[in-house]
Amino acid sequence: MMVLKILDPASETLFSRLSEKVRLAPNFFRNSAVVLDLECLPETQVCDFGDIKARLRDCNLIAVGVQGGHRLQHEAALRAGLPLVPSGRPTRTDNRPAQAAGQTVPPPSRPTLVVSEVVRSGRQIYAPGGDLVVTAMVSAGAELLADGHIHVYGTLRGRALAGLSGDTTARIFCLSLEAEMVSIAGLYRVNEDFTPEIVRKPVQICLKEGYLCLEPFFPVGR
Amino acid sequence: MGQIIVMTSGKGGVGKTTSSAAFATGFALRGHKTVVIDFDVGLRNLDLVMGCERRVVFDFINVINGEAKLYQALIKDKRVENLYILPTSQTRDKDALTKEGVEAVMDELRKEFEFIICDSPAGIEKGALMALYFADQAVVVTNPEVSSVRDSDRILGMLAARSRRAELGQPPVIEHLLLTRYDPIRVERGEMLNVNDVLEILAIPLLGVIPESQAVLRASNVGVPVILDDTSNAGMAYADAVARFLGEQLEHRFVKPEKRGLFSRLLGRTA
Ligand SMILES: Nc1ncnc2c1ncn2[C@@H]1O[C@H](COP(=O)(O)OP(=O)(O)OP(=O)(O)O)[C@@H](O)[C@H]1O
Numbered sequence: 448m449m450v451l452k453i454l455d456p457a458s459e460t461l462f463s464r465l466s467e468k469v470r471l472a473p474n475f476f477r478n479s480a481v482v483l484d485l486e487c488l489p490e491t492q493v494c495d496f497g498d499i500k501a502r503l504r505d506c507n508l509i510a511v512g513v514q515g516g517h518r519l520q521h522e523a524a525l526r527a528g529l530p531l532v533p534s535g536r537p538t539r540t541d542n543r544p545a546q547a548a549g550q551t552v553p554p555p556s557r558p559t560l561v562v563s564e565v566v567r568s569g570r571q572i573y574a575p576g577g578d579l580v581v582t583a584m585v586s587a588g589a590e591l592l593a594d595g596h597i598h599v600y601g602t603l604r605g606r607a608l609a610g611l612s613g614d615t616t617a618r619i620f621c622l623s624l625e626a627e628m629v630s631i632a633g634l635y636r637v638n639e640d641f642t643p644e645i646v647r648k649p650v651q652i653c654l655k656e657g658y659l660c661l662e663p664f665f666p667v668g669r
Numbered sequence: 670m671g672q673i674i675v676m677t678s679g680k681g682g683v684g685k686t687t688s689s690a691a692f693a694t695g696f697a698l699r700g701h702k703t704v705v706i707d708f709d710v711g712l713r714n715l716d717l718v719m720g721c722e723r724r725v726v727f728d729f730i731n732v733i734n735g736e737a738k739l740y741q742a743l744i745k746d747k748r749v750e751n752l753y754i755l756p757t758s759q760t761r762d763k764d765a766l767t768k769e770g771v772e773a774v775m776d777e778l779r780k781e782f783e784f785i786i787c788d789s790p791a792g793i794e795k796g797a798l799m800a801l802y803f804a805d806q807a808v809v810v811t812n813p814e815v816s817s818v819r820d821s822d823r824i825l826g827m828l829a830a831r832s833r834r835a836e837l838g839q840p841p842v843i844e845h846l847l848l849t850r851y852d853p854i855r856v857e858r859g860e861m862l863n864v865n866d867v868l869e870i871l872a873i874p875l876l877g878v879i880p881e882s883q884a885v886l887r888a889s890n891v892g893v894p895v896i897l898d899d900t901s902n903a904g905m906a907y908a909d910a911v912a913r914f915l916g917e918q919l920e921h922r923f924v925k926p927e928k929r930g931l932f933s934r935l936l937g938r939t940a
């Protein structure tokens with residue numbers, strides 16, 4: 448995924464230079480996801496992430512998250528719909544230490560957020576530390592965020608980002624996939640790249656060996 | 670107590686003012702005392718469509734500011750009994766709409782009128798939020814195109830979260846979809862979304878489909894609400910929509926291309 452290092456958020460030339468670059472290779476950049484790297488920002492520096500997001504959109508880039516930086520910046524970013532993603536590409540295999548047999552570690556508690564009304568365009572819902580269940584449709588322009596799984600018992604037309612804090616075992620389930628973008632632990636896929644056998648179908652999305660897999664629940668034709 | 674109805678859309682130019690004028694006139698024609706208010710401060714339009722622009726002395730903003738009494742600003746329609754217009758100011762901006770001021774006017778109107786129709790400005794900013802804040806019911810005016818549907822969806826979210834009913838935890842604003850400027854021929858050619866596409870995305874009940882019609886522009890140019898032109902498709906479709914709003918069950922007309930007779934086929938396509 449592309450990473451954009453923010454040195455000075457107030458820089459007037461940043462976006463003009465960026466759009467220059469994008470113009471040179473429009474097909475390469477079109478609707479690419481971008482992670483904003485905040486590493487070089489001083490701790491107290493806050494920036495208008497909504498504005499940055501909109502300006503990136505003008506350059507045909509999609510901001511999907513931030514990395515580095517500090518807590519206040521993360522909170523501001525999240526309010527603008529930019530979750531904290533783990534730095535660098537997620538590892539290709541699940542490298543958490545395997546649990547020894549017989550060891551009894553209680554599973555982490557994951558509070559579930561259940562939403563039963565239509566999630567309309569412009570709305571953002573975040574389930575911190577747990578799963579998000581929506582029992583209605585999710586409109587284009589809406590955004591679902593969860594540290595755990597995301598279930599949508601309806602049509603998913605907006606964006607869904609599961610495993611926000613890096614949980615590579617998180618999954619997304621929906622009854623009909625028409626999403627703008629889906630992402631798990633920072634790996635994403637945009638609508639344009641969906642293959643016909645999953646569009647408007649019941650789909651589950653998970654990471655397998657570091658790759659994002661989108662698979663129909665029922666094989667086509669059955 | 671009167672019902673407050675907002676005509677809203679998010680997107681501009683989809684037919685809110687046309688529909689506000691038509692509904693207000695339609696309710697009044699059926700004997701319901703109705704007032705229609707222009708919330709589009711700075712872009713006075715409603716009085717033109719209603720044909721009363723030369724009778725405006727005081728306006729909605731004067732009343733909010735205490736510069737005039739409500740009865741001084743209300744304009745009684747000359748054609749239809751029971752119909753009143755509350756025009757807005759052309760020289761002020763949306764900041765003139767204060768919540769307390771609008772509330773005081775609404776409270777007063779509620780006692781007098783059965784239906785209070787609020788013609789919302791476009792957008793999702795202050796003017797549109799004020800127009801929808803006090804609503805009991807909302808008519809979401811949508812054109813059969815993707816951007817309009819998207820904006821309507823956004824407005825539905827606002828109704829569910831930012832209206833007074835939502836803030837007070839009261840039963841939600843009742844939502845109705847009014848699909849306007851519908852051109853069945855272009856829909857059939859796949860150039861516009863069809864009714865079902867729109868219903869699938871917005872998932873609210875369909876109040877009516879108003880066809881694209883030359884009669885609308887003609888009517889607004891002469892300041893006669895198109896519902897009074899009962900020979901036009903648009904006028905009839907508005908009359909149906911008003912009847913449905915009042916509880917009648919009517920089939921949706923004008924959603925399929927009209928079958929052209931031999932005569933017009935011989936003449937070829939006319940606009
Ligand atoms: N059914 C229709 N057929 C043809 N033209 C229409 C129809 N409905 C509205 N129009 C035209 O569309 C234009 C915009 O209509 P109108 O002013 O009612 O929209 P609006 O939503 O109030 O706009 P604004 O957002 O600027 O307030 C006008 O020129 C009107 O004549």
Ligand SMILES: [Mg+2]
Nearest residue numbers: 685686709714
């Ligand atoms: Mg208008």
